[in-house]
Amino acid sequence: MCGIIGYIGKKEAIPILINGLKRLEYRGYDSCGVCIHDNNLLKIIKAKGKIVDLEKRIKKENNLNSTIGIAHTRWATHGIPNEINAHPHFSEDNNLAIVHNGIIENYDTIKLLLQKEGYVFKTQTDSEVIAFLVNKFYKKSNNLKDAVLKALTQITGTYGLLVLSKDKREIIVARKGSPIIIGIGKNEFFVASDTSAILEYTKNVIYLDDFEIAKITDTNYEITSLKNQKINKEIHKIKTSLDQIEKSGYKHFMLKEIFEQPEKIKDALSGRIDFKNNRIVLGGICLTKEFFKNINKIVIVACGTSWHCALIGKFVLEKYLRISVEVDYASEFRYRNPIIDENSLVIAISQSGETADTLAAIKEAKEKKAKIFGIVNVVGSTIARTSDCGIYTRAGPEIGVASTKAFTNQLVSLWLLTLFIGQKLNKITEKETKEIINNLNNLPEKIKIVLNESKKIKEIASKFKNSKNFLYLGRGINYPIALEGALKLKEISYIHAEGYPAAEMKHGPIALIDKNMPSVFIINKNKNYDKIISNMQEIKARGGIIISIATKGDEQILKLSDHTIFVPKMDTQFTTFVNVIAMQLLAYYIADHKNCEIDKPRNLAKSVTVE
Numbered sequence: 001m002c003g004i005i006g007y008i009g010k011k012e013a014i015p016i017l018i019n020g021l022k023r024l025e026y027r028g029y030d031s032c033g034v035c036i037h038d039n040n041l042l043k044i045i046k047a048k049g050k051i052v053d054l055e056k057r058i059k060k061e062n063n064l065n066s067t068i069g070i071a072h073t074r075w076a077t078h079g080i081p082n083e084i085n086a087h088p089h090f091s092e093d094n095n096l097a098i099v100h101n102g103i104i105e106n107y108d109t110i111k112l113l114l115q116k117e118g119y120v121f122k123t124q125t126d127s128e129v130i131a132f133l134v135n136k137f138y139k140k141s142n143n144l145k146d147a148v149l150k151a152l153t154q155i156t157g158t159y160g161l162l163v164l165s166k167d168k169r170e171i172i173v174a175r176k177g178s179p180i181i182i183g184i185g186k187n188e189f190f191v192a193s194d195t196s197a198i199l200e201y202t203k204n205v206i207y208l209d210d211f212e213i214a215k216i217t218d219t220n221y222e223i224t225s226l227k228n229q230k231i232n233k234e235i236h237k238i239k240t241s242l243d244q245i246e247k248s249g250y251k252h253f254m255l256k257e258i259f260e261q262p263e264k265i266k267d268a269l270s271g272r273i274d275f276k277n278n279r280i281v282l283g284g285i286c287l288t289k290e291f292f293k294n295i296n297k298i299v300i301v302a303c304g305t306s307w308h309c310a311l312i313g314k315f316v317l318e319k320y321l322r323i324s325v326e327v328d329y330a331s332e333f334r335y336r337n338p339i340i341d342e343n344s345l346v347i348a349i350s351q352s353g354e355t356a357d358t359l360a361a362i363k364e365a366k367e368k369k370a371k372i373f374g375i376v377n378v379v380g381s382t383i384a385r386t387s388d389c390g391i392y393t394r395a396g397p398e399i400g401v402a403s404t405k406a407f408t409n410q411l412v413s414l415w416l417l418t419l420f421i422g423q424k425l426n427k428i429t430e431k432e433t434k435e436i437i438n439n440l441n442n443l444p445e446k447i448k449i450v451l452n453e454s455k456k457i458k459e460i461a462s463k464f465k466n467s468k469n470f471l472y473l474g475r476g477i478n479y480p481i482a483l484e485g486a487l488k489l490k491e492i493s494y495i496h497a498e499g500y501p502a503a504e505m506k507h508g509p510i511a512l513i514d515k516n517m518p519s520v521f522i523i524n525k526n527k528n529y530d531k532i533i534s535n536m537q538e539i540k541a542r543g544g545i546i547i548s549i550a551t552k553g554d555e556q557i558l559k560l561s562d563h564t565i566f567v568p569k570m571d572t573q574f575t576t577f578v579n580v581i582a583m584q585l586l587a588y589y590i591a592d593h594k595n596c597e598i599d600k601p602r603n604l605a606k607s608v609t610v611e
């Protein structure tokens, strides 16, 4: 989704802005642009499409040198992706320019009012009204920050906003509902929507909160509320290193991230298990034993891949805690007047920690006084800071749009949380705890076994690059993995894929089966095994193609399937981890055989900051 970077200092701004935009590419975008000071004027250069196209345009310009500028990658919401709609946007007289993330909900009304005053708009965007409105006030006061403050009082919606005027060496920054950080360098400042954009320049950052505004000059920054009251903010140190956001020899970030999983799982577990006493140690839990005792229900809210993790969470939490767990799409939760109260625990799962729907669900839950537990990957993100308490998943920066390592680490976090609450409530026996801990510790080695099958999976994948549809089938705790497998495939290869509970297949999807239709079955050796075999027979009888993800050594499956990917034998509850790795690799290689843009699939965004 849209990305922002700004710079003010002594260095050439353009290379820093372009570099920052490239670091933000992974979020998904369709056009981009920069704005800099240029001989007492503002110069905007934009391009539809990729940042390399923007670079080419910049190269054609002579003598562009400026030490202040703002830049943007746009993911279209209002108005088609083209050069005109790309940010930055000028005010009507080109005296100031803005970049904006988020949505201005009342832009139509403002636009109409301004049009009546004679203003002529050039774009179809909601954002352009901000430039016009700020400038209207700026012309009167010649105080840019005051003008932004005034304009914001008239705006409803969300914004991460940067404003630059032609006659002042300052950047005005404001935030409501769309992340903004200020990077503090040596005699220079950066502003960005995401730490990866500025990581190579500084690790000292301030997270701007909603309803805060900052004025950044060459030597100073000042943060105030929208009522202009000064706010002192803490400076945080980012722990991420640069190599974590680079490909390190892998063809794609997604492949790197798939292969990182054994190490990332070790990170997620590190220091959180007290082996001596067989206990789970989680630092970020501020909820009391009393609260846990009185929990009347647990609701998990999330979107996309995180939602699939939530579905597995239901199996795990209900099994051990015997507390009813509901799983909701975050976008649906807030509109159904959910039945929760101060004794409910709402778990919000999010890789980015910025998903607008999940944030809105949290707000709804908070209004109803429920306690919020965040399972979040990005440190310092809005969901992490909005939750009452939580656990960081420690997957490290995930750049590939299709989520992989973040998912497995979310799952690990859910297991740790289950154990933690189970121990608090004495609902998990010593023996069960030992078994779970043992299984968690074995995950990295088991996952490596599946990763070692990648050559074979690549070969199988080559046979399906021309398929138009796929069915993914699994049962029980592996049903969400079937959903996740289907999601991975459609996200990166654009092949239509659906996940279903294996038994449900006969109530509809079976109509689709013919000799061109591959079905991916998850069939580990467990109590559902024979039932799934019957489902496979049903597909076979109709001439369908079967790809099985099965337990190593299962000869019966070899005979029934057209292709088999073996995963190691494990306790059923933990097979989700190895099965999903096989799914990720299968989707990855099919998309790679199709030469798809795997890390930046069309239309998708890594972090969806609009509702």
Ligand code: G6P
Pocket: 303, 304, 305, 306, 349, 350, 351, 352, 353, 354, 355, 358, 401, 402, 403, 604, 605, 606, 607, 608
């Ligand atoms: C987007 C991403 C998905 C992700 C979903 C939820 O759709 O492309 O990969 O699963 O958002 O994001 P979150 O950051 O909240 O986990």
